[in-house]
Amino acid sequence: MTRTEATRTGLDLAPDARVGIIAGGGSLPVEIARALARQGKSPFVVMTAGEVDRISDFDDYEQVTLRLEDVGSLLPTLKKHHVTHLVTAGHITRRPRLSAMRLNLGLLAWVPSLLVGVTQGDDTVLKLFVRRIERSGIKVVGAHEIVPELVAAEGVLTKAAPRKSDWRDIDAAHAAAKAIGALDIGQAAVAVGGRAIALEGVEGTDGLLERTRQLRGHGRLAGRTRGVLVKCAKPGQELRADLPSIGPQTVEAAHAAGLAGIAVEAGRSLILEGPTVVARANALGLFVVGLPAAEPAHGK
Amino acid sequence: MTRTEATRTGLDLAPDARVGIIAGGGSLPVEIARALARQGKSPFVVMTAGEVDRISDFDDYEQVTLRLEDVGSLLPTLKKHHVTHLVTAGHITRRPRLSAMRLNLGLLAWVPSLLVGVTQGDDTVLKLFVRRIERSGIKVVGAHEIVPELVAAEGVLTKAAPRKSDWRDIDAAHAAAKAIGALDIGQAAVAVGGRAIALEGVEGTDGLLERTRQLRGHGRLAGRTRGVLVKCAKPGQELRADLPSIGPQTVEAAHAAGLAGIAVEAGRSLILEGPTVVARANALGLFVVGLPAAEPAHGK
Structure with a gap:
């Protein structure tokens, strides 16, 4: 059987910790949000525009919708909402269109990742993404740490x-x-x-x-x-x-x-x-x- | 450019040599037959049943049609028609159905290849096929040797x-x-x-x-x-x-x-x-x- 006995997250979150979810399509981000809410840790949800398909399932949580092309405003948004831990969950089928990006300082910080990502595959992009986020003091965690029962x-x-x-x-x-x-x-x-x-x-x-x-x-x-x-x-x-x-x-x-x-x-x-x-x-x-x-x- | 200057085959065929073609779909077996005919070496064509799509292009050549399941009669047929060299050409999209095979001595000789082929992939089958044919004294040649201009x-x-x-x-x-x-x-x-x-x-x-x-x-x-x-x-x-x-x-x-x-x-x-x-x-x-x-x- 799947491990249904686990009811707590696998993380020891401090009382003032707040988990942000970058949500894509599918049920995983919903399950993560619910698992956090059950523990009194209501998440902050970044809805990826055009990717989240279970939109109403996030109605109970504080949220913002972000276009992939506006990744430059991601870090300021997370900081403003006091996010201390971040998890990405769900599928993102689109890739950002460079032509749709507005140039600003926030975006410039991502340029090296984007350039590498163009030729080196998603996994490289994701690793650079993790490194970039963690440099700002936010800890990136895995879905498996928040919902170990999955x-x-x-x-x-x-x-x-x-x-x-x-x-x-x-x-x-x-x-x-x-x-x-x-x-x-x-x-x-x-x-x-x-x-x-x-x-x-x-x-x-x-x-x-x-x-x-x-x-x-x-x-x-x-x-x-x-x-x-x-x-x-x-x-x-x-x-x-x-x-x-x-x-x-x-x-x-x-x-x-x-x-x-x-x-x-x-x-x-x-x-x-x-x-x-x-x-x-x-x-x-x-x-x-x-x-x-x-x-x-x-x-x- | 492709090498169109080559007009002879890359093989030195003896006067009494006869090339057999196991023909599948597509134009390759046709081109091979024509290249041989141009040199006065009219081929013997084994038409793979249900695979050859340019059937009338083989009208000028001595031929026989063989079901994949009748591979057991391949060697006797080649011997009867004095085939000394064999080339396989064209795609074979089907695989033989064991249930459609008639058990006979000719087929039994192929059983080891068939058993191995079930689990080890086409390339293994083809290598075993080549070995089996060559044990009978017929030389297996590549399409690239007969039509080097391709x-x-x-x-x-x-x-x-x-x-x-x-x-x-x-x-x-x-x-x-x-x-x-x-x-x-x-x-x-x-x-x-x-x-x-x-x-x-x-x-x-x-x-x-x-x-x-x-x-x-x-x-x-x-x-x-x-x-x-x-x-x-x-x-x-x-x-x-x-x-x-x-x-x-x-x-x-x-x-x-x-x-x-x-x-x-x-x-x-x-x-x-x-x-x-x-x-x-x-x-x-x-x-x-x-x-x-x-x-x-x-x-x-």
Whole structure:
């Protein structure tokens, strides 16, 4: 089972600590806000314009909406609202358009990160982002530290367990996901019949699974059933910024793609809406398994 | 330019030599048959059932149609027609269905290859295929040896040349293609804005380019133009069986995907219908470039 026993955050927050959330799409930022509110630590939410899809779920919290292009005003805004800890959560599908940026002093501080980010991939940008924020005295924390109950546990989490042939698929997809992760291209791969057949690029996991669904009719997969999705952190990944995650829609899409199950790395992945994930996987006969992680759970 | 000056094959065929072609889809097997016929070496063509799309182009040659599942009768057929050299050419999109195979002695000889192939990828199957054929005394040759004029030359082959930013894309896509090649997953990758954004899996290069076209509207590619397709041999690839190739439709699809050009490895890739490829690329403003290959041009 996912670790539902945890009710407190994994952080020891001082009485005057205030957590800011940079919120993107999906349910993770909502779950983080709720976990903080439950402990009497109402968060300050920075809604990323055009990315947050569960807008009304943030109605109870103090908030501001920020365009990606206005990243220059992020630090002054956080300071004004006495934010001491910052967590980024949810997917940001857009990238800032340089042409839409207003030049100001706040933005200038980000220019080195932006220039590097243009050619070196998201993970580099995220690491620079963390460094830049922390230089201002705000501590950047990971979603897994605030909602440790979402962190994937090790072992089989569902009624169904991988068969021997599924473990071959898991190994093949895991190796592929690690290889493309090392190149900072994607986090996920699908294997069928003991071979990786589809790799995640910029289209994301939903796109990868939709493609897998369409590939089922492909001649080279003739007669092949089952298969798995493996999603894992990149080697050396900044865990405070972009932890791999799955949720109920991942289970639905994996099932639609004809897969037998999903594997993630324990301690280095999040399972959003864990009880729903497990219930849907059980109803559909899919397995969800947490693999032993090759690296420790905390970012460098 | 592609090497159009070559008019003879790169093979010294004895007067009584006869070349068999295992033909799949696309124009490569047609070009091979014509090149042989031009030298008075009319080939014996094994048409792979359901794969050959230019069927009437083989009307002039002695031929037989074989289902993938009837691979067991391949060697006796080749022997009966006095085939001394064999080349496989064109894409085979299906994989044999074990359930459709008739058990006979000829098939039994292939069982070890089939079993290994189930889990170890196409490249392993192809190597075993070559070994099995050669044990029977038939020499397996590469398409590049019969039609050396199709082998990609080094350097810029078109009027347009890569810009500095395109070289960054070429480097990124080349590294990605090599990485997935090392895992025997695919041969091609697309990079945009200095980063690999889409990787070839079982869907093939056409599928990869169609996906790239669709991804152009993706937020994470906002404002990014150009980009390249790189296609290259896997490290240690059996060049006699599955040489990477591009053709006119690759140019059209790359253009439709908004890419600025295509790069292949010189000496280890084929450019089918080379004059048409160059003419269409020039008309569309795309570059086609042959990269120095990291490995020698001949298979191991």
